[in-house]
Amino acid sequence: MSDLAVPAAIPAARAPARRLAASALAPRVVLGLYILFLLTPIYWLVNMSLKTNLEISTGMTLWPQNPTLENYRRIFTDASWYSGYINSLTFVLLNSAISLAVALPAAYAFSRYRFLGDKHLFFWLLSNRMAPPAVFALPFFQLYSAVGLFDTPWAVALAHCVFNIPLAVWILEGFMSGVPREIDETAAIDGWSFPAFFVRIFMPLVAGGIGVAAFFCFMFSWVELLLARTLTTVDAKPIVATMTRTVSAAGMDWGLLAAAGTLTIIPGAIVIWFVRNHIARGFALGRV
Amino acid sequence: MAKPRDDRAWLLVLPVLALVAFSALIPVMTVVNYSVQDTFGNNQFFWNGTAWFKELLDPSTDLGGRFFDALWRTLLFSGLCLLIEIPLGIAVALCLPRKGWGVAASLVTLALPLLIPWNVVGTIWQVFARGDIGLLGAAVNGLGIDYNYARDPLAAWITVVAMDVWHWTSLVVLLCYAGLRAIPDAYYQAAKVDGAGAWAVFRAIQLPKMQRVLTIAVLLRFMDSFMIYTEPFVVTGGGPGNATTFLSIDLVKIALGQFDLGKAAAMSIVYNLIILTVCWVFYATTTRGQSEASR
Known part of the structure; x- marks a missing residue:
């Protein structure tokens, strides 16, 4: 009875394992996206603080081209x-x-x-x-x-x-x-x-x-x-x-x-x- | 074990009472005083009875119409904030790691928006959402969507709600996380033995165990979103037109802008009573639930 049950149990055990890997990844993706959402506006503020007003007003740059501590x-x-x-x-x-x-x-x-x-x-x-x-x-x-x-x-x-x-x-x-x-x-x-x-x-x-x-x-x-x-x-x-x-x-x-x-x-x-x-x-x- | 009764405990409460009475009772009495008087300037006041309140609560008058418009806007704003922030907060809390170095790092990052002065939060979003110099505004405009929060009421609303979600969802996350951490491992092991899936674990274990902290979260989020002032004031100034003029903004306009003391005082009292009633109902129901649960 138990000899029969064991081989049947193995594929069944593998499927949840794969699902576990996916379900372990999903929380990290959600958390990562949320933290990205939190940090992007803050990054933009810091980014702007390191730019000159000329650079801010003349074009969109994702990071300061000439970083300055003047401000x-x-x-x-x-x-x-x-x-x-x-x-x-x-x-x-x-x-x-x-x-x-x-x-x-x-x-x-x-x-x-x-x-x-x-x-x-x-x-x-x-x-x-x-x-x-x-x-x-x-x-x-x-x-x-x-x-x-x-x-x-x-x-x-x-x-x-x-x-x-x-x-x-x-x-x-x-x-x-x-x-x-x-x-x-x-x-x-x-x-x-x-x-x-x-x-x-x-x-x-x-x-x-x-x-x-x-x-x-x-x-x-x-x-x-x-x-x-x-x-x-x-x-x-x-x-x-x-x-x-x-x-x-x-x-x-x-x-x-x-x-x-x-x-x-x-x-x-x-x-x-x-x-x-x-x-x-x-x-x-x-x-x- | 019941707490012993001892009226000498009043002595320990006295300093708080004196200080809060000075800082809260005197101003509240000032407000009550103004709300039943009218003035022609020169510090001459005369009795006006309940006329201000009648005008305020009658939507057909100027003041009343203005008040009810602002009230509905504020209620809509609070409702939207709660609808988005509570589910999102629960979801993110469930995604937080339970141990390891990631815990402290995530918590500190999450709490960061909560410690930014409110007008700086406004400034951050004002800059971030602008079409000419902001990343978000430029990105959305780049997708071909016309988005300008200074001109379009809908865009202004989206900006203000997104800002509040950005600012305060972390509070809900931290509260829920505290609730989740208090669940003993044995519960999860029992669920595993029973073969319960993630949804069943959430419905049967996690959600009921988070009830207390969720109560606190809803209470705090309702209060704070209902009295929001600084952030929308900085971003939209209440505009375009009156689209984002919430109760606080309108009240400050009447009190400190127009110096209309009687109207502002009557409005303060009604405004305060609304918040107080909601919170009292909430407080009473939750504390009753708790004392029944502990019995």
Whole structure:
């Protein structure tokens, strides 16, 4: 019986093997095409940033014929350009620090305790993440003018807290709920005070979550334009606003614009490299 | 194990509350305040009741017609984005390698568009899709198709939707990938024993296991596409005509362009309430599903 079955099984086994080879190739093709779709527009930007305006306007070339760093040199030597990057980084870092500092204890409270109105509070927080920045633009302008913070990095950092704090609380709560509560109880029995326990034991346990939350604060503060532009005029003008204003004022300097755009991609690429191992779970907001 | 009840936990939430109240509650009250008043300038306001809201919600008035046009456009845009991005995101996530050096490399590449400032995303596509200096625009024109996003509403829509797909599909991919990674190998082995094909594995194992992350993905994508402002503003400026004037763009025009405080405030509140309602329904249904599942 088994002698008969074996030869019959061999051709049957071979067919799936061939199908397996085809099905192993298909995902790579799909992934390759998708990555090509992602990278082509970015390549085009980098390509343009290395060209002179003459080359850009006179013809279509797939790569720069006379590569030049002139556009980058202008950005790094002109204070009105490079101060934009410094301003942007200043309010992004301020915002990340503030958001994390207040979100950590709050996320702990939400993940460990039930308290009066906790569910409503949580949803109210999230609802701020959902409010369109366009709704806040005008009142923010008036509020920060009234308290004298207009055109400072603080105005933008505080304004971005509206959507970054809820997000940080949401992410951290997800990661903290993954830490067993027995650890808190054991530490309390061992005589750790709450602040000492929180900083020296608990925070290292959710370090991945803190990294991911910091990453998201950085990301959403770095990419936002509307509020950053509305709340600044001269002194604290972020790079994203510098780009839009220069374009409308001086006509289209495509090479310079492309170079400035390319430079804004770099901080994100660096930050993402640091959290690459947590990134998949992080984008699921710690809820997988 | 149920969480213990302790109202002292409020102390830990207090800093968040103070900060968000300062940054959100005061502005929201300002908006509410404006929405029921009218002004003749000079900082003199007088009570206007619900007149702005009545005008806004009546499609036969100027403001109302404008509002509903922008609302339908925004809903159509969100719908198109979700329809393309969710299936495409799932498909790409299924194609990602599960181990090896390719994982980190793919993830970092995929996440790259998410970290580009939104107006730079707009700039990239503005340049990329132009007929004279852009690769895409020139290629499509080279095929003999007349494609000009600054003149043709359909081309403008295709450009804006393609840009959003380019920008945000990776978010769906990363979420789905996180969900897929959480599936234990035993499930796949069991499926193999049963002789299940790829489609059966997807329907019976992968899709149900991705339900939570897909919920988050749909929620985030709906919210963010419904309040999109910067990218279409940079590429099309809301044009040609009003073809790509979404709610945010219209709102900023009224508030900061025309400084029509009452109208803008009423519009802000209705706009905000729409998003809030959709998200609340979504949040309530998904959290209810979760607590039933964990029981």
